[in-house]
Amino acid sequence: MENQLKKDKQEEQGCCAIDEKINLNTAQHAEDDGHGHHHSSSEKATLQMFVPAIISFVLLVVAMGFDNYFIQSWFTAWVRVAWYVVAYIPVGVPVIKEAFVSIKKGDVFSEFLLMAIATIGAFAIAEFPEGVAVMLFYAIGEIFQTLAVQRAKANIKTLLDQRPDEVTILENKVAKTIKASKAQIGAIIQLKAGEKLGLDGELLSDTASFNTAALTGESKPDTKTKGETVLAGMINLNSVCQVKVTTAYTDSKLSKILEMVQEATAKKAPTELFIRKFAKVYTPIVVILAVLICLVPLFFVADYHFKDGLYRALIFLVISCPCALVISIPLGYFGGIGAASKNGILFKGSNFLDVMASIQNVVMDKTGTMTEGVFKVQEVVFNSDFNKEDILQMVNAIESQSTHPVATAIHQYVGEIDTTLALKKVEEIAGHGLKATINDKEVIVGNFKLMDKFSIAYDMNPKSIVDTLIAVAYDKKFVGYLTIADSIKEDAQITIDKLKALNVKTTMLSGDKNSVVQFVAQKLGIKNAFGDLLPEDKVNKVKEIIAKKETVAFVGDGVNDAPVVALSNVGIAMGGLGSDATIETADVVIQDDKPSKIPMAINIGKQTKKIVWQNISLAFTVKAIVLILGAGGLATMWEAVFADVGVALLAILNAVRIQRMKF
Incomplete structure (x- = not known):
């Protein structure tokens, strides 16, 4: 894979309806705690999400009971129609509203419009139960999608948002507790033993020892002296110390990392980009075919019933809705990013999940990567x-x-x-x-x-x-x-063994003296190892590997090795959360400094890609079968519901499965 392709993938930033919908849905069911964090409003919010669907479901079941089992003389004519309309409103109105919003934005043939046309059309031909049922199941699918996204985001937030909500500042030598987001640059923070620092700053006390595990993965104490930089997320271990705030709350390194991961889905994988482009062409074609299914028989069938043709066309529309693809595929990649984050691996975009899945050679630095x-x-x-x-x-x-x-x-x-x-x-x-x-x-x-x-x-x-x-x-x-x-490192040998099991080659490049490099390489079983290298020597070595048409991941500190990181298909930084340069340079950041996360990242990439293609195969196969049956009049609206919402639900459940996997 050429380096230019990597750059092209990074530049693909176009957002479509599913991205906006994911963000909107998540925002609608979250609450701001006043500190710049958003937290899911737990069981209460989840229940509120299901209320409209529950109301529609109860009204639908009662109406179908009156229609088929407990026949009521009064449940006819306008009363029956009104009942089904009331059952439709809780789940139908939000979708119709979204359809109008999409049209205003230029996205005419959205899934919202297809569902609106199909269900309103069902009402037009007096198929009231099916009209309500289609929209009801679609709404339930949307809820499950929202919950899946919220869970993925929760995994990321739990891992990354290490910042405390409040800090104690000194004003005229008097301690005062305020929200961390309100602290101004230049404020003096008083940090007690055991407390976590809320903002980046400069140490004013003579010395202080900190636990930096949240930033570097190193649990051992790091002693800082007066004038040195201390970062948000560090825990003061000993006596009370004072820190002068040098960076705004939103600009701290942890804030930048949190923002980086939340925006990671903007960098789309090739599969995801293809599906979205495909859907934009596929949906209008299906709408035209639905119109033809309805109208063409008028010219060839003598006893043609327009109602039957319209019913077939509506079934065709419901089946054709591409939501199983445009929801489950981005969700699959989002789930992969969430699963990786849960395991201390930060991907800067779903495109890098795809690249990691195809890595053939892991080129690594020695110091700080395979050694302590x-x-x-x-x-x-x-x-x-x-x-x-x-x-x-x-x-x-x-x-x-x-x-x-x-x-x-x-x-x-x-x-x-x-x-x-x-x-x-x-x-x-x-x-x-x-x-x-x-x-x-x-x-x-x-x-x-x-x-x-x-x-x-x-x-x-x-x-x-x-x-x-x-x-x-x-x-x-x-x-x-x-x-x-x-x-x-303790897990260095495990790392090499796992990479070999994945049929991934390993190469060690280092500026350390060659005898030391060869000793470490021999001990770990790395065949290709080179020492006494300058940065330009490392670049040349990586160029030689790329010339062999091998996909390369370079693992290093992301600062001294910036030229090699830029050249490789994927740049991986070890324990780089404490460095701005690392964040900017690397495509993947391993938070806890463990090299064993390298094969784990490759596995997560492979599993994500596997699940995405399972969803694509499932959606296309089922839709193709039911589309043919629907066009021939052999499928009812219920089969259409399964082909659309049922497949979407199965694909979503398959997509979130990656978050439960153990790697």
Whole structure:
């Protein structure tokens, strides 16, 4: 699939009746809580949605009882007609109104107009029960469609809308609780321990530790210092801190992500676009055929009854209504986006669901994708002549004087610093390491070049070890070394195994040294791996893969790898919710930073596509059969109802099934 096709798909933004109807239906049955959020009004609203249909159903059943089983002498003439009209009004008037709205917008041959003509026509030929029944079942189908959409949106909102409703601000040193949406830029938020930040801002306190899981998927504390940026969704872990608001509520990163997913259905999949274009041609043709079915026999059949011809034409119209396609197919893709969001995978459009379903090669960065992106001590190898714990405490004390990631890794491994150690004459030797005096003994911590610099003899070959090495010398004697590496993620192996099971190739590209890349690749079973790459090298590698006519998904941070992300068919960002650049660049964002979500995203794409095509096949097959029967006078209005509303309901139920699947 060519990159230009990807761009074309992104530019397909045209909205049709079904999009507006989905939005209108959802809005009509939601309430604003005053914080910019919309929540379904639960069971009460759902019941209210069914009230018109229940009223029509009760009146219809009673009327049919009077017609066939409990015959009443008074239930004739105008009384009978009026009864059926009253039964029709609750479900028919909203559809007729929508038909007029569609005509004003230029969409003459809408499903609303077809249903209005068919049911009013049924009344015109005195088929009152069938006229009410057709509209009743259509209305029920619309309700189920609305509920399905609401459920998909609820999945997205539950996952993404991490913002608290209220914040505590300081006005003249007095704490005041206000709605988060009302907080102004420059306001000072007082955040207690355990509270979640409502807006993006700048930390005013000296230090504060935050749980950033809502943004990055990392549950470990992230310590921020004065002046650093903190984001909406972060949870304050320790003491009270103060934050200066720098971004409006609606412009926070979480708000942007929420908006991104809600608008994702604007980017249509090719199948969806085709069906909509098809429906615009198909519906007028069917209307013309219905007119011909009614009028043509007048010229060829001697004893032709116009009422019978009109009845056949009306049946034909009901059957032909394309709502099973134009409702269930977008709903299938919307359900796929909702199911993905529920599992922490954010698709920017239904078009990317289709592309993910056909991915042939997943090209991934190493650091932060298959590895944690955080240095950790892997192994400690010390000479038995020295006390391991004592030496580690000395190393920890010396490294506490450095801000290097290696120092952080050692501190996390050893723990609290022993303050009883008499640390003196600390000297940092650029590019080599540190030297200090502890208890009047010289301690050297750094790379092996530092050992050579001070003529410290060692009996090993540093090149034989892949990981980063930190050598230690005490009192002019070589003690041993620590190996430090970026550890492989827990589910990295599962990811590669699942991709292989899906017959998807994997390629690893990294700027890290090649020996490390090959070690990780070998451990995970990735055959194609390349290290020591510059950004332009990565671009060339991906071009080579695309030249083989393979569909490529690139997985990285979406910032440093922006050129490769733009080149690939799908750009996937790992844990990128904390970065504006990632949001803008990536087509798919994996919220919890787990690579195992990559094969899950492919599976969701495949299942969505499968369900969509099941719905297309079901709708066309049933409609074709009943259309032929209807044109030949062998199908009644009840068969027409099944061919239209029944198939639509089955397709909708099939579409929402994806939200219950386990991937």
